[in-house]
Amino acid sequence: MSLFGRIFLLNTAVLCAATALLLFAPITVSTPVLSNELLVLVLGLIAVLIADAALLRVGLAPVKRLMRTMTSVDLLRRGPRPVAEGPGDVAELITTFNDMLDRLEAARDFSAARALSVQEAERRRVAQELHDEVGQSLTAVLLGLKRVSDQVPEPARTELAAVQETTRTTLDEIRRIARHLRPGVLEELGLTSALKDLVAEFAELAAHSGVAVRGRFEPGPDQLPDDVELVVYRVAQEALTNAVRHAGAERVTLTLRTADDGIELRVRDDGRGMGTAEEGAGMTGMRERALLVGATLTVDSAPGSGTEVRLWFPLEDTGEHR
Structure with missing residues (x-):
């Protein structure tokens, strides 16, 4: 039975019960309405509404469970799927929701795999360039500084030694970054x-x-x-x-x-x-x-x-x- 048919039948049952109560109960309504009669009518209406609400809560319970699942879904944390149970339309809705989650997770996995693959390729490229280009250039600078330091007076040689040490530290840091990337x-x-x-x-x-x-x-x-x-x-x-x-x-x-x-x-x-x-x-x-x-x-x-x-x-x- 569809969800519409289920709700319609529940409301029909409540209204039929209320109508039967009015027909067969020893209750009359005066014109104008007396206070005790108004009290009986109000209490009857409240009872009908309570019964209707209780029956609707039972009928819509699977939908409420699905709504709770929807609010707790996190595509980065796989969890159990809701069970496709309940009236025909509700079970179909839950099945459609599960299929949608499967498609979303498949699309996420595909896009994440491509993004991470591109990221790793870029890491390898940058690491290779740091090692081959920047590393070799700094090595050449170190060798040049060493040759120059052997030919200059002592005061300048001390300053060149400090520059050599800074260059050597920079080279070590670049190599560390390259290892970190690849x-x-x-x-x-x-x-x-x-x-x-x-x-x-x-x-x-x-x-x-x-x-x-x-x-x-x-x-x-x-x-x-x-x-x-x-x-x-x-x-x-x-x-x-x-x-x-x-x-x-x-x-x-x-x-x-x-x-x-x-x-x-x-x-x-x-x-x-x-x-x-x-x-x-x-x-x-x-x-x-x-x-x-x-x-x-x-x-x-x-x-x-x-x-x-x-x-x-x-x-x-x-x-x-x-």
């Missing part, structure tokens, strides 16, 4: 070695601010798909960046653990927590990356209790991720 160690030595190198890099950068960065690593699977390793690495990179720069933490710990059914990455800090702050572009990017490979990303945070980012990738779905 993790060559991930391609050459695998995920665990790349994460160890990442932790060491952040530990060195955060040492001057009093933040201790530590890593705990368990033996992982021999080989993961390249896109899965890249997602785990990028999530770890973004989570460490947030913890070191924004959390106000004293200790940050990265843990890579492998279970029988999946691989887990955790980045935990003892900072001030996210509180009521909205998730930024970095967190959104992590969620998009996780969804692309069928992983689950959760963020647990409370004011004053730190933040924990957890990425879980089921190993049994290694060949099934998108």
Whole structure:
């Protein structure tokens, strides 16, 4: 039965009951209406409205459930679909809503995959140019400064040495940025070695601010798909960046653990927590990356209790991720 027919029949039943009550009840209405008769009519009308409201609430309950689901849907967090149950039109509406969510998620995955692919390609291009063009140019500058410093008097030689040191520091920073953009160690030595190198890099950068960065690593699977390793690495990179720069933490710990059914990455800090702050572009990017490979990303945070980012990738779905 359609939703219209269901509501029509419910209202018809209420009105028929009210009509039968007026026909067979020992009630008369005077002209003009007496006060006791008016009271009976008002009470009868209230009873009819209450019965009608109760029946409509029952009839529209599936629609209310669907509305609650609509308000809680987040395309970055996959959740269970509402069950297509209820009258014919309601079940069809729920089925159409589920189909719409499937289409939206497929379109989101496709567009996010293209965007992230373009982003990684641009990262590789910039890293290559930094290494080949800027790095080589600064190396040539260093060699030129060294030749000049051997031919000038001592006072100028001291100033040239300071310039050499600044140039050398700049060259090291450019190489660090290039590694950050394109993790060559991930391609050459695998995920665990790349994460160890990442932790060491952040530990060195955060040492001057009093933040201790530590890593705990368990033996992982021999080989993961390249896109899965890249997602785990990028999530770890973004989570460490947030913890070191924004959390106000004293200790940050990265843990890579492998279970029988999946691989887990955790980045935990003892900072001030996210509180009521909205998730930024970095967190959104992590969620998009996780969804692309069928992983689950959760963020647990409370004011004053730190933040924990957890990425879980089921190993049994290694060949099934998108």
